[in-house]
Amino acid sequence: MRIARQEDLPVRHVVPELRAALAERGAAVLAAPPGTGKTTLIPLALADSEGRGGRILVLEPRRLAARAAARRMAWMLNEKVGQSVGLTIRGEHRPGSRVQVVTTGVVLQRLQDDPELSDVGTVMLDECHERHLDADTALAFLLDVRATLRPDLRLLAASATADTGPWARLLGDGTGDGTGDGAPVIETEAALHPVEVVWAPPERPLPPPHGMRVDPALLAHVAATVRRALAERDGDVLCFLPGVGEIARVAGQLSGAGVEVLQVHGQAPQSVQDAALSPGDRRRVILATSVAESSLTVPGVRIVIDSGLAREPRTDHARGLGALTTVRASRAAADQRAGRAGREAPGTVYRCWSEAEHDRLPARPRPEIELADLTTFALQIACWGEPDASGLALPDPPPEAALRAARAGLQAIGAVDDDGRATDRGRLLARVGVHPRLARALVDGSADVGARTAAQVVALLSEPPPRAAGDDLTAAWRSLRRGGPPTDAHAARWRDEARRLETALASITPASRDSRDRTPAADRADRDRAAAADRAARGRVAAAGPGARDAHGAADAHGAAEAHGARDAGGLAVHHGRGDDATAGRIVALAFPERVARRRGGGYLMASGTGAELLGEGSALAAAKAEWLAIAVADRPAGAASARIRAGVVIDEEIARLAGEAGWEDEVVWRDGDVRARRVERLGAIELNVRPLKNPDPALVRKAQADGLRAQGLSLLNWTPGAVALRERLAFAHRALGEPWPAMDDASLLEHAEDWIQRDFKKIDVAGALRGLLPWECAARLDEVAPERIEVPSGSKIRVDYSGEQPVLAAKLQELFGWEATPRLAGVPLVVHMLSPAGRPAAVTADLASFWREGYKAVRAELRGRYPKHPWPEDPAQAVATKRTKRP
Template sequence: MRSTAAALPVRHALPALHAALAERGAAVLAAPPGTGKTTLVPLALAGLLPPRGHTAADPDGPVNGRADRGPDGSGDGGKVLVLEPRRLAARAAARRMAWLLGERVGARVGLTVRGEHRPGSRVEVVTTGVVLQRLQNDPELADVGTVILDECHERHLDADTALAFLLDVRETLRPGLRLVAASATADTGPWARLLGGPDARPAPVVETDAALHPVQAVWAPPERPVAPPHGTRVDPALLAHVAATVRRALAEHAGPGPNDVLCFLPGVGEIARVAGMLGGVPADVLQVHGRAPAAVQDAVLAPGERRRVVLATSVAESSLTVPGVRIVVDSGLAREPRTDHARGLGALTTVRASRAAAEQRAGRAGREAPGVVYRCWSEAEHQRLPPRPRPEIELADLTGFALQAACWGDPDAARLALPDKPPAAAMDAARSTLLALGALSPGGRVTGRGRRLARVGVHPRLARALLDGSAEVGARTAAQVVALLSEPPPRAAGDDLTAAWRSLRRNGPPADAHAARWRDEARRLESALSAVAHSSKPAAEPGAGASDDARAGTVVALAFPERVARARAGSGYLMASGTGAVLADGSALAAARPEWLAVASADRPAGAASARIRQAVVIGEDVARLAAAPLLARTEEVAWRNGDVAARQVETLGAIELNERPLPAADPSLVRAALRDGLRAEGLGLLTWTRAATALRERLAFCRDALGDPWPAVDDGALLDHVPAWLDAAGARRRADLRRVDVAAALRGLLPWECAARLDEMAPERVEVPSGSKVRVDYSGDRPVLAVKLQELFGWDAAPRLAGGRVPLVVHLLSPAGRPAAVTADLASFWREGYRAVRADLRGRYPRHPWPEDPARSPATRRLNPRRP
């Protein structure tokens, strides 16, 4: 055993951890980064640590086969399985443990990640995705005695799922299976409760004090404000400031000894841009991320001879220990997944890192000696940061999780002991996708096809493309294209996925890390296809007649049928999902402007009207029809278009209209619905409103307002409910036919018989006045109005009240010329108080009309005064 292991702080916590596992079989280990929890604890629980005082060369030490056993006899309970959330972290942990034992990976310490399998005899480091596959195939994990879930605080979806499955296994199949949740934070309460078991007692928590040295915080915000992150875009001014801060840190801490710089950036693109800005610095600039070549990863994880600047994503927060670091430069940014479940679009988005992440990053500077962290934001901004990152289950596409849960026998994930329950809307969207893929039955249970999709080890959409695509384009082609979809090429490869595929095929020996990973994954997928192909029908590789675009496009469209897109008449594309899309600036595909695309990758920037196509393949309509066949539909469409009824038969591919033809004999119910839509859109004025019909509607509206039920409502909304019957009666099938509707008769048809009998009583059309004239009542306003010449009302002390005496008539008194002279609802009062002023004003202008001094006792008349002889 290397001497460095004895100095790791976690060694002091091992007796307590052994005791907790002996008593409860589960424990939570809280050990900050750098304390040895990832490398020393698995060796200890596997019995591979020598007793204190022994060395690796001691004949009683583990190199010669005798294992150190803890108080519980650890080492007798089977292999120790270490779960890591990332391949990079898994490889680093396995290499480090093997190095501590003086061995190569694959002896006592093994490694299994996607595309690499070197199982060890005592310890095996695996990614959480791999262990999910293993649990589905062998839930008992018969050869495993202890499972350590490392970095559980990072809250990756696969890690949360694996923990839930393991808790289920421990409760139902393997009560003796020991579980350790290892966290780099002190927030252990939720994990202790989850691991506590059915007796509701929290699992023991074993804490390790950090061996951290003090870290000085230097607040280094940009001099001028920078734009906040938007989607995946980061303001170039901020990246320039980060590069300048790295240069500043190098200059301010240029003394002898290890003083490497670790700089945190949100993604691979930002790392590359900042690396380009650091030309000429007195240090080696290394880039570490999930896609970095193995040689670079090894160089980062080993002490360097020269000073180094390590540009890293959040993978270096807690999963990796980079030796020699004394300085951290933190951009303050991170990447999180975002999923638009309604449109089936997902993407990473740049967010402000949480305070917990900032503390984790800062701690990297104090692992081996006092250090300093340069934070590219202000202290005031720091207080406004979210306290911790959101768990992935709240943000991600849950299709793969839903399939795992269904294969486990819990399609709703209701019984799984998850730290956080999955959002209902995201689960509904995931189950809908799985139902469309044939992975679930209508009742929600996993199908045989669903189990085969799950065994492939990629997203269910890609697994579907592999299985079904192999029958169309051949196993090798399907595997190669799916491998390219599972790990997209670098952005520099452009948006033409077929061109990227050709380039990878031409390169012969792996030209770079991405090409090597692509080849490994393609081989793995081809092998996986062979394992499940008994239920599918792989085709022989097609001959030269099939173009690369047709073959790649078929696979892409099978994976994402709702993203098949057709060019719009103006610009851009319409996806089968109904989402508009545009090619990005500088697109290699834009020049040819193909009519059809199979979109492999797209996102929708915040606030954008259309999705942005990141990668796609040119296809023809035949490929679109084949791959997205479940979306094909033929419908009879009868709708109100351009001011009239349009009837046609339409063939669609989702939201994309393929072709149409006239429909001569449309369903009458659809015609009625279209006419009603037209009336709703353009108004009831499309009907013929005679004066009588208008007056009747106004009378009925008055009765409804004054008397309520059973008088019918005659507002536009209410009448539209009755329109279908009116249209039937008139035999209407187009706009011109609407003029034939007898609106007055239709309105009378709405009246119950008791209302029809009393209509003239409640709302008379005309009222007889003292002169004998029958004057029409105007019901168009808020109150009914009787407009009549003043002389015709002499002797009338009160106008009649309508609606059974509830509503008084408002009387508009007119001059002999028919112009308004006065308005009153109380004639008796008008004769006493208002008439005198009107008489004085009008008698000079109309001398031939009677203007008696006492109109209340004078006879009403329609005539003039007789002429004097």
């Protein structure tokens, strides 16, 4: 294979070494910094040496990078894509005879269908350092294939960083545990020209990003830095921003800068992506997300402006909600971005933060497997036969909690069994090529609304419309069916994906229907869906009239309500086409049954139990004031109690019931200071119907009362003075002697509350309940360890106060004459409060002998004048104790 357009790329010098390593070991790691030619030259060089007819399979993490790599390699061969070099991404397939460039998601699908990869000789995993989940999974599957089915399959991991140790270990022994020799590592010198670093922080500190929010002042600073760089340096500008919204805002602030502004991101039209990778006629500013970090060289770029921000996924596994969050980019990402300025000539990077901040950045980004929703991953490994992933050579293991949550979701839709292994239905859902939830909605929903309609709605769910389209998913669907302008990238992708899904559905539908688990509940659900679909269809046909057609040219009744609908003063269609809502809502509810939501106060309550709020001003769903919604897109900002509804469909209770199986349950709870008993019909956390419950289960009543005690405290009980005193005695015994004397704090007592609770709190014998907690040996010794009363020398039996840390005895001083030593209870000295004849404290001591010797004289001198009728002997230790006054 003749490379017609060769360039003096550094990677050319290691091609012989790389070929030899692959021939000898069958695996290698290529460390090649950006701009060295690894993505384009290496696959062509390996294909040229592949003597057995096997193709080179190149795995790219992004569609943009895959398309660009295929185009560049075809250009180097003076050919078009589809000849020697092919391209396969979702919705696009052009086979190549020698090299096939694919996204990692596509190759995972192929590995499930054809694990031997019989027409492939070498697989190159490009940009493996980015740690995308699909790439990590593909590597694990390929290592498994090589170990069991294809020992001749050659694997090459290509990284733009020097951190090659993990990949060398994995490819060397297939486990990564360091027991093997490791695959050979071939390193290429950087092709970068010098890049000057300019530290350009804002003038004043700005608050860090929170959730998806980026401070507008930072974006204004980024735009100002772009203008500064345009004035100070020559060449095109590549500016890195975290997301589409930030790109649009900065683009607006660059209006009038006298340059061409291109907005490059995953949702950008192909024409814009192609324009960014081609030389421009005038000076350009390319605003891009991280997709531009490590794809092919962007010609003309001499300046990089780095906002220092990136987006990472965050998944709330308990609530089933995912969101992107804005984070500080890592030092590794910053180096990757800076390198884009020096690929063709010396360049400059303006970093919108300080050098001190740079040192505090994380060294590298977190692997996606630690952050993402693992539902698709869990189905992939289940279909592969490794439901817990323990036998796969993954660079990092999946988090256990996230994997459990993913498996539970798959089990709910019948995709895996109790052991996490894929069912026949799960294997079919995996073949659709979308998230398992969406595959389930496509397969099951098509029986109700038709294959084409189900495919259209699922295509809309797989890539929701831009936020400018609003939060009414049905309205967005209608707009897409009308066709949209040719330049609308989202509309074009939607049409392609809808066609692909319809084709995929046709290939699996008969088998999928046969594979459904037939249970009485499933049969009832099917009958309910069929009846609801029939009613909805009759309504749509009546409203549609003849001749209505959709964007594919097929007859479609859904647009008729809009065609006949009224328009408001601004000319906008009034939203009252219930047929479209019913259809879209059914698919959304099947995909996200836990997001079916009912109005609650000013917001909604989802079946999952999470609250949800509409976006507010400008929300079409808020204007509809619907009782029920099927929520298609929602996120929960960091620290927020409720989710935000990004897109949804107005539905009714009938469709809501199709999303999951409603059930009645007896509910006996503590509420508003009493036990409330009722029968409740629920759809998840949503109450549908309520009836009074007569004669509730006594066990449930006791549990509710115990819950009430935990919520409101033990003060609900009837604490008589005797019960309080007993609790204090037992608490003292526990402090002094420990186990087996029971603890008497609130938390400890509440642990036992359910055992001795009665219907009426005030009738509970609290003292008896406390005694019931005593082991028999403690009950027998209670009066010895913590006596209720103690007899003093006068013969009086005085109550002991156990409310403090030490027991206290308060008695008139004259009653204690002759008491030489202070008693001890459970080894603890008794604190004696000596009272005057009037009952007022005169002295406190825990050592009576010392008091009689040293303290009594002062007390006697002070009190005997005031109380002359009471005895005040000079030697109280030898005096007779008395309760009486002196005899006259």
